[in-house]
Amino acid sequence: MQYNFAEVEAKWQKIWEEKQTFAASDDHSKPKFYALVEFPYPSGAGMHVGHIKAYSGLEVVARKRRLQGYNVLFPIGFDAFGLPTENYAIKTGMHPRKVTDMNIEKFTDQLKHVGFSFDWSRVIDTTDEDYYRWTQWIFLKMFEKGLAFRDKTLVNYCPSCKVVLSNEDSQGGKCDICHSEIVQKPKDVWYLRITEYADKLLEGLNEVDFLPNIRLQQENWIGKSTGxxxxxxxxxxxxxxxxxxxxxxxxxxxxxxxxxxxxxxxxxxxxxxxxxxxxxxxxxxxxxxxxxxxxxxxxxxxxxxxxxxxxxxxxxxxxxxxxxxxxxxxxxxxxxxxxxxxxxxxxxxxxx
Ligand SMILES: [Zn+2]
CATH class of the missing domain: 3.90.740.10 (Valyl/Leucyl/Isoleucyl-tRNA synthetase, editing domain)
Known part of the structure; x- marks a missing residue:
């Protein structure tokens, strides 16, 4: 008998959906396990194989922990603010809200098709007002404490698109979108005073089991410097x-x-x-x-x-x-x- 993947997958994915099989319950009798992946940016192109690679490791761990009797919380969400959406909206004249919703729908569908055991009852979208009001609240608290400040820096600027580009989007001095030559432009940007926490962050590294090269990256990022x-x-x-x-x-x-x-x-x-x-x-x-x-x-x-x-x-x-x-x-x-x-x-x- 031939095994029909599409049929078997569809059958079980329907059952998981109906029974909310992977939703974390408020059951305090079981030991807890929290598995967190980096939420994807929902681009119009849909998922790529890198998403699947990045999520599969914790997927395996989360499933194993459930079998071991843990109450597993394996959430998913969408880090959905971004330049590609903004540019797509400008180009097509479509409202960015609509573009974002369409992209999230596509990603949701694809993630479910792969069979990831996320708790879909807790999905978040960073462009949702109920979500970003808290991002704004945290920012205000940091501002009040002097931990967020404005300063001048040079940014990669495309004079044709009239946007600031990341280093990744302006490689070789050319705009990724329109291929115009980018210029370095002084601009006021916001900074967070992470250096205030350098000692605490460095101490924290002693409590995690990182590979030596990852640990070094973290140390460089924390950037404590004495001079x-x-x-x-x-x-x-x-x-x-x-x-x-x-x-x-x-x-x-x-x-x-x-x-x-x-x-x-x-x-x-x-x-x-x-x-x-x-x-x-x-x-x-x-x-x-x-x-x-x-x-x-x-x-x-x-x-x-x-x-x-x-x-x-x-x-x-x-x-x-x-x-x-x-x-x-x-x-x-x-x-x-x-x-x-x-x-x-x-x-x-x-x-x-
Ligand atoms: Zn450009």
Whole structure:
């Protein structure tokens, strides 16, 4: 006898649906097990094999725990705010609410077809007013405590689509949607003061069983850094050129300084700078690169010397030449670094 997959699957999926087989009950007599997957972004294209790969591991665990007598909560939802939906709505003239609902319906149907044992009675949609009022509430609480703040940063901007793009959506300096050249544009954005919790987050890592490379990623993301701010002088002015360094002990090894091409000091003293044409040409080149490309460690360092302006070493009083280079960014630190080629690989590359 031939096994008919479609028939057997449809039969059981109907029974699971009717009997709410995988709904978590309020049964406190059983031990609890909570399995959480990253909720999908419901794009118009539907699910891809990566979703199935990502959810199958916990699917197996959740099913095993049920058989072992646990009261399992295996929820699902849709992380549904996003640029693709916004652009699709603009393109087709369809209301984003309608687009989102259609996409969620498609994903729901597909997830059920795969046979995942999610608790569909608790499904959430992040674009649902009853959901995001709490996101907003949490944000307000953080704002009240000074944990959410606004600051300037450079963003990837497509002048044609008039949207800000993620690094992923602007690779190679081109807009993913219309293939126009993107530019780096200064913009006010919101930040969360995660660094306030760096110690707590690092301690928390001791309680989880992560692979060493995942643990390192987390540590880098938490980004706790111990160092010092140092003010350099600028020759012939009262200006202070502020840098941040994790190696203040190498201060005597400074042979030059590098500024982000967008550093405000350049515009401010433009009349003293002898090679503004070369600097402006370099800035225009940088504006086409994404922050990600600029931060790449393995690449040739480029830059231009600032003629007619130099810094003063805070301890020795020596004149320190100034350069601009795209590996220094306004969005990180102070937008200026002291360069110590003897102790830092990037500085050494640039010096060469
Ligand atoms: Zn575009």
């Amino acid at each position: 010092a701010f140092v003010n350099f002088g600028v020759k012939g002015t009262d200006e202070k050129l502020r840098i941040y360094t994790t190696r203040p002990d190498t201060l005597f090894g400074v042979t030059f300084m590098v500024l982000a091409p967008e550093h405000p000091i350049i515009e401010k003293y433009a009349d003293r700078i002898a090679n503004m044409d070369a600097i402006n040409a370099y800035k225009a080149e940088c504006a086409k690169k994404t922050e990600f490309e600029r931060a790449q460690l393995v690449k040739d360092k480029t830059g231009t010397k600032i003629e007619g302006l130099c810094a003063i070493h805070p301890l020795t009083g020596e004149e320190i030449p100034l350069y601009i280079s795209d590996y220094v960014m306004m969005g990180y630190g102070t937008g200026a670094i002291m360069a110590v080629p003897a102790h830092d690989e990037r500085d050494y590359d640039f010096a060469k």
